[in-house]
Amino acid sequence: CAKKVKLAKDDTNDLATCRVLLAELEGHQDAWPFLSPVNHKAVPGYRKVIKKPMDFSTIREKLANNRYLNLETFIIDVNLVFDNCEKFNEDNSEIGRAGHNMRRFFDKRWTELLR
Numbered sequence: 001c002a003k004k005v006k007l008a009k010d011d012t013n014d015l016a017t018c019r020v021l022l023a024e025l026e027g028h029q030d031a032w033p034f035l036s037p038v039n040h041k042a043v044p045g046y047r048k049v050i051k052k053p054m055d056f057s058t059i060r061e062k063l064a065n066n067r068y069l070n071l072e073t074f075i076i077d078v079n080l081v082f083d084n085c086e087k088f089n090e091d092n093s094e095i096g097r098a099g100h101n102m103r104r105f106f107d108k109r110w111t112e113l114l115r
């Protein structure tokens with residue numbers, strides 16, 4: 001077939017990689033604050049402060065409906081979960097610490113998978 005542009009990234013396995021990473025995030029012991037959308041009726045101020053809510057179940061839904069162009073757009077949504085968490089929660093709180101732990105775990109895993 002025609003010679004591929006050398007600079008094009010090979011995104012053939014991106015979907016499988018996203019599924020593996022998401023399953024590992026969901027299985028982490030500190031995932032509980034992020035498994036479903038924050039209930040803004042139960043969490044005062046959340047809707048006002050967090051402009052783009054995101055959680056693992058929404059990411060799973062988007063993945064199932066082929067809403068991610070590639071690994072990069074998936075990673076952007078995962079990082080949105082952790083950035084929202086840092087914005088809304090004290091570092092020294094149960095949910096704040098869970099967010100830092102999950103971000104550290106995610107950064108380690110996707111660099112391992114991509115290296």
Ligand SMILES: Cn1cc(C(=O)NCCCNC(=O)c2ccc(F)cc2)ccc1=O
Nearest residue numbers: 032033034035038039043084085088089095
């Ligand atoms: C990310 N974030 C979450 C909350 C929050 O209050 N989230 C409710 C967690 C309640 N969910 C559970 O306790 C749970 C869920 C699944 C499971 F398997 C076991 C326990 C508040 C601010 C914020 O920024």
